[in-house]
Amino acid sequence: MSNKTVKCECGHVNHEGTVLCEACGKPISGNQHIDGNDQNDVLEMRYEGSARRSKTYKRTIVDKTWGFFSSVKVGVWLIVITLIASSLGTIYPQEQFKNSPLPSSQFYEEEYGLTGKIFYQLGFHNMYDSWWYIVLVALIGISIIIASIDRFVPLRRALKNQSVKRNEIFVKRQRLVSENNTLNDEDLTSLKENLKKKRYKVSEEDGHIMAEKNRFSRWGPYVNHIGLIIILLAAIFRMFDLMHTEEYVWVREGETRVLPNTNQEYYIENTEFIYEEYDSNEEEQFRVALENVENPVPKNFQTNAIIYRSTEDTITGQLPDMEEVTRGQIRLNQPLTFDGFALYQAGTQLESEYRTIGFDLENDEETLGSFEFDTDEAPYSFELEDGLEVEVDNYFPELEFTDNGPSSFSKFPRNPGIIFSIENPETTNVERFFYLQEDVISLSDDNELNLSVSDIDRRSASGISITRDYTLPIFGLGAAIFMIGVVQGLYWYHRRIWIHPTESSYHIGVHTNKNWFGMKKELEEITKDTNVQSFHDQQELK
Amino acid sequence: MDFYTISSWFLYATFFIYLIAIAFFGMTLGNKRSENNKSKSTKLAISFTIIGFLSQLTSYIFRWLEAGHIPVSNLFEYIYFFGMMLILSFIVIHFVYGISTLGLIALPVAIVIIGYGSVFPTEVQPLVPSLQSNWLYIHVTTVGLAQAILSISFIAGLLYLIVKVNQEKRSKETTFLELIIYGVLATIGFITITTSFGLADYEATFVKTTEDGYEQEANYELPALFAPHNSELQSEGAFESGIEAPGWMQGVDAGMKLNTLTWSLLVGLLLYGIIRLLLRKRIGATLQDKFGKINPDVVDDIMYRAIAIGFPLFTLGGLIFAAIWAQQAWGRFWGWDPKEVWALVTWLFYAVFLHLRLTRGWHGKKSAWLAVIGFSLIMFNLIVINLVIAGLHSYA
Ligand code: HEM
Numbered sequence: 001m002s003n004k005t006v007k008c009e010c011g012h013v014n015h016e017g018t019v020l021c022e023a024c025g026k027p028i029s030g031n032q033h034i035d036g037n038d039q040n041d042v043l044e045m046r047y048e049g050s051a052r053r054s055k056t057y058k059r060t061i062v063d064k065t066w067g068f069f070s071s072v073k074v075g076v077w078l079i080v081i082t083l084i085a086s087s088l089g090t091i092y093p094q095e096q097f098k099n100s101p102l103p104s105s106q107f108y109e110e111e112y113g114l115t116g117k118i119f120y121q122l123g124f125h126n127m128y129d130s131w132w133y134i135v136l137v138a139l140i141g142i143s144i145i146i147a148s149i150d151r152f153v154p155l156r157r158a159l160k161n162q163s164v165k166r167n168e169i170f171v172k173r174q175r176l177v178s179e180n181n182t183l184n185d186e187d188l189t190s191l192k193e194n195l196k197k198k199r200y201k202v203s204e205e206d207g208h209i210m211a212e213k214n215r216f217s218r219w220g221p222y223v224n225h226i227g228l229i230i231i232l233l234a235a236i237f238r239m240f241d242l243m244h245t246e247e248y249v250w251v252r253e254g255e256t257r258v259l260p261n262t263n264q265e266y267y268i269e270n271t272e273f274i275y276e277e278y279d280s281n282e283e284e285q286f287r288v289a290l291e292n293v294e295n296p297v298p299k300n301f302q303t304n305a306i307i308y309r310s311t312e313d314t315i316t317g318q319l320p321d322m323e324e325v326t327r328g329q330i331r332l333n334q335p336l337t338f339d340g341f342a343l344y345q346a347g348t349q350l351e352s353e354y355r356t357i358g359f360d361l362e363n364d365e366e367t368l369g370s371f372e373f374d375t376d377e378a379p380y381s382f383e384l385e386d387g388l389e390v391e392v393d394n395y396f397p398e399l400e401f402t403d404n405g406p407s408s409f410s411k412f413p414r415n416p417g418i419i420f421s422i423e424n425p426e427t428t429n430v431e432r433f434f435y436l437q438e439d440v441i442s443l444s445d446d447n448e449l450n451l452s453v454s455d456i457d458r459r460s461a462s463g464i465s466i467t468r469d470y471t472l473p474i475f476g477l478g479a480a481i482f483m484i485g486v487v488q489g490l491y492w493y494h495r496r497i498w499i500h501p502t503e504s505s506y507h508i509g510v511h512t513n514k515n516w517f518g519m520k521k522e523l524e525e526i527t528k529d530t531n532v533q534s535f536h537d538q539q540e541l542k
Numbered sequence: 543m544d545f546y547t548i549s550s551w552f553l554y555a556t557f558f559i560y561l562i563a564i565a566f567f568g569m570t571l572g573n574k575r576s577e578n579n580k581s582k583s584t585k586l587a588i589s590f591t592i593i594g595f596l597s598q599l600t601s602y603i604f605r606w607l608e609a610g611h612i613p614v615s616n617l618f619e620y621i622y623f624f625g626m627m628l629i630l631s632f633i634v635i636h637f638v639y640g641i642s643t644l645g646l647i648a649l650p651v652a653i654v655i656i657g658y659g660s661v662f663p664t665e666v667q668p669l670v671p672s673l674q675s676n677w678l679y680i681h682v683t684t685v686g687l688a689q690a691i692l693s694i695s696f697i698a699g700l701l702y703l704i705v706k707v708n709q710e711k712r713s714k715e716t717t718f719l720e721l722i723i724y725g726v727l728a729t730i731g732f733i734t735i736t737t738s739f740g741l742a743d744y745e746a747t748f749v750k751t752t753e754d755g756y757e758q759e760a761n762y763e764l765p766a767l768f769a770p771h772n773s774e775l776q777s778e779g780a781f782e783s784g785i786e787a788p789g790w791m792q793g794v795d796a797g798m799k800l801n802t803l804t805w806s807l808l809v810g811l812l813l814y815g816i817i818r819l820l821l822r823k824r825i826g827a828t829l830q831d832k833f834g835k836i837n838p839d840v841v842d843d844i845m846y847r848a849i850a851i852g853f854p855l856f857t858l859g860g861l862i863f864a865a866i867w868a869q870q871a872w873g874r875f876w877g878w879d880p881k882e883v884w885a886l887v888t889w890l891f892y893a894v895f896l897h898l899r900l901t902r903g904w905h906g907k908k909s910a911w912l913a914v915i916g917f918s919l920i921m922f923n924l925i926v927i928n929l930v931i932a933g934l935h936s937y938a
Contacts, residue, residue, distance in 0.1 A: 072901040086890075087883065087884070089878075246873065286667065289663070289666060289667040297668050298671060332671040333871045335870065467873040475875070479862050483862075486853070486854045516839070
């Protein structure tokens with residue numbers, strides 16, 4: 001970078017690449033092509049004709065990269081590409097939503113045919129955390145930063161250095177002008193008064209008048225871009241466990257389990273799981289809707305939980321001594337929070353497990369006794385009245401039949417199978433029974449005893465997700481700054497009016513950074529009852 | 543009489559009142575612009591619009607009383623709310639800018655939208671647990687209002703194009719304009735055909751056997767131009783064209799959706815053809831003759847102002863409030879589901895609009911076309927994402 005400067009005839013020393021003198025606004029010869037002023041009658045005022053790095057230096061790689069990212073054209077293209085890519089990702093479900101046991105390599109092709117296969121092969125099934133999507137977003141971030149710096153710094157300097165006394169060419173080449181006005185002192189006084197009424201800041205120098213208001217709105221875009229950058233940074237932070245963790249745990253009713261992402265420090269006990277459905281007798285207004293759907297409509301999923309904190313070092317597989325931290329109800333939309341963690345009701349397995357199964361034993365004449373099989377304890381034998389003994393030969397929590405006979409698919413009592421053997425006190429024969437699918441079958445033909453199921457108690461399991469997310473306040477801050485910036489830039493307009501005396505008359509030039517329609521209305525009020533001639537719009541839509 | 547019935551009656555009344563308002567707006571055509579604001583027909587037109595709005599609001603409140611929650615929890619209710627906000631925004635714009643021809647676009651569009659919504663189940667539905675949140679109401683109502691305001695920019699844009707596109711010879715612009723009009727006609731086609739066959743209680747049941755041997759039923763409420771893939775007709779005497787939906791349309795309802803779409807497009811084509819024959823020129827050209835002159839700067843300003851208000855509101859409702867709700871319900875404020883992605887796409891699109899306008903000077907016709915695209919994104923989100931994408935896949 002060189003430090004060449006350009007001195008204007010008004011005496012102000014401008015940076016190299018300046019288009020309009022920062023002080024008086026006179027077009028600097030040789031630089032007018034930069035903002036396209038050589039072809040237009042109206043001066044390009046977007047950045048006050050200030051010297052932007054991207055437009056001034058174009059030689060080295062750094063210059064070129066800077067120029068590339070600071071271009072709004074490039075920025076807009078990046079956004080458009082992201083927008084199109086994002087929408088393409090919704091054609092078929094993302095991998096996480098595919099809801100099928102098939103591996104993705106088969107799922108997309110089988111379900112959606114050729115287009116599905118292409119979708120998969122392009123990697124669109126995992127679009128939003130693919131490297132190229134992240135790179136796109138990162139490029140947008142870089143573009144926002146560079147474009148903002150490229151414009152903000154010189155713009156601020158130009159607005160600071162502007163002087164009240166402007167060059168005549170500058171005033172006459174504004175979009176709204178009124179030339180050759182004959183104004184008397186009265187006119188000028190009432191103009192100034194009207195301007196002040198409209199909250200303009202009015203300054204004077206040698207008979208030149210400048211009125212300005214709402215300069216701060218020019219910073220709106222820069223503020224909102226800072227908000228966006230904060231949000232992108234928060235997204236990066238969120239990738240680190242220190243800032244954000246998320247885990248999932250299933251807890252049965254009555255069970256206490258460690259919360260996985262708490263370093264074995266916190267435990268949850270599920271004291272009760274509540275599931276409720278809408279009932280068309282109670283809520284009459286929903287009758288039609290409820291009758292139109294096949295399945296009942298759920299009303300509430302709720303886990304009543306107690307959170308403990310361990311007070312000693314833990315030994316795996318054993319519950320340590322604990323103290324209660326908090327207790328409460330976890331519902332959809334009502335997480336339970338404690339010490340920076342939040343617990344969400346995320347899944348349910350309704351009555352999916354057997355807690356206890358009750359049995360009655362009788363022979364032809366009388367009842368011999370009853371007992372209850374508790375799947376947690378899974379005892380090896382039961383002692384009934386009269387010394388009668390029931391042996392548990394085999395217990396399969398989740399029964400399935402394989403080539404080698406019955407076995408258990410898991411250790412969870414989702415479909416228990418139990419083989420009992422009982423010695424008949426009368427015959428002293430050992431009789432065997434098989435409990436499966438809520439029924440009992442005899443395993444030998446000559447059984448004289450009769451074993452039957454008396455009652456069944458099931459339990460639900462509750463899926464709880466546990467998150468700790470320290471990035472939330474950062475996202476909130478970014479969003480708030482974004483909103484402030486957007487409002488600041490969209491609802492206030494930076495407006496300036498220059499009254500330029502010549503030997504015989506006055507030229508008036510007007511600039512607003514947007515909303516020319518409103519500007520024209522305001523000018524009508526400002527020039528009311530004065531000799532100012534109507535303004536000429538040099539760029540009206542035809 | 544129960545609240546639900548009262549609500550329905552007010553809704554019917556609303557349609558008629560809006561139609562009357564349109565008629566009065568129509569009578570303002572051909573007047574000079576300066577006379578228009580004060581003319582009797584303009585006053586009557588806007589009065590009827592306001593009465594219609596109040597009637598719709600009453601209907602909405604009775605529905606609210608019946609349900610016990612703000613009615614924004616299904617497609618019908620959302621579209622209803624959206625249409626109401628569209629009218630409200632139009633009323634506000636009318637008092638600020640006073641362009642009565644705008645009413646001739648805003649009201650028909652709103653009626654078509656509300657009519658479209660009424661095709662979906664209208665009974666009051668209970669809220670499943672994930673919907674029981676105040677943040678949800680805040681989110682949906684803000685989005686509804688924001689999208690309605692953004693749609694005003696489309697309405698202004700359409701007016702701009704109708705008046706400004708050169709109709710002397712055929713061009714890409716005239717063709718696209720006809721396409722937009724055709725889109726409106728096809729929607730009207732959809733509403734007419736579903737309501738008429740609905741009144742006639744038409745039904746045809748197809749049974750489809752899936753690859754794993756399950757039998758699924760699809761109930762057609764329109765004669766089947768396309769049967770579901772691999773299916774058999776059950777109802778006797780029902781119409782069947784013998785054509786099946788293509789194999790990649792797997793879902794049991796996919797064939798039905800294709801069928802409905804085809805019907806709507808065909809009826810739309812028929813309507814368009816008839817109108818074209820009667821007019822003997824492009825509909826756009828006829829409208830241009832009727833609409834006369836506008837002040838392009840003012841219409842351009844409406845277009846921009848609507849986005850300047852709609853964009854921050856959409857950011858707030860569609861992204862920020864939505865994220866707060868998702869965080870509260872599931873512990874994750876963003877999950878890349880199709881609705882979320884489309885909110886992002888819409889938001890990015892309007893950001894592009896603002897950039898092009900502010901830094902590249904896209905005003906007038908260019909802005910107007912962008913406003914049209916923006917509206918089609920909103921409609922796409924409302925219709926396609928809700929009905930097709932969410933329906934073809936299993937996450938509704
Ligand atoms: C998601 C991405 C973005 C959003 C939501 C966004 C939002 C905005 C908004 C709301 C404005 C103000 C517009 C107005 O006042 O009419 C703005 C202005 C601007 N944006 Fe962005 N922007 C984004 C990305 C970018 C990128 C990637 C660039 C890089 C080139 C960029 C460069 C600019 C510039 C140069 C301005 C105008 C500043 C001025 O002229 O004073 N923006 N942006």
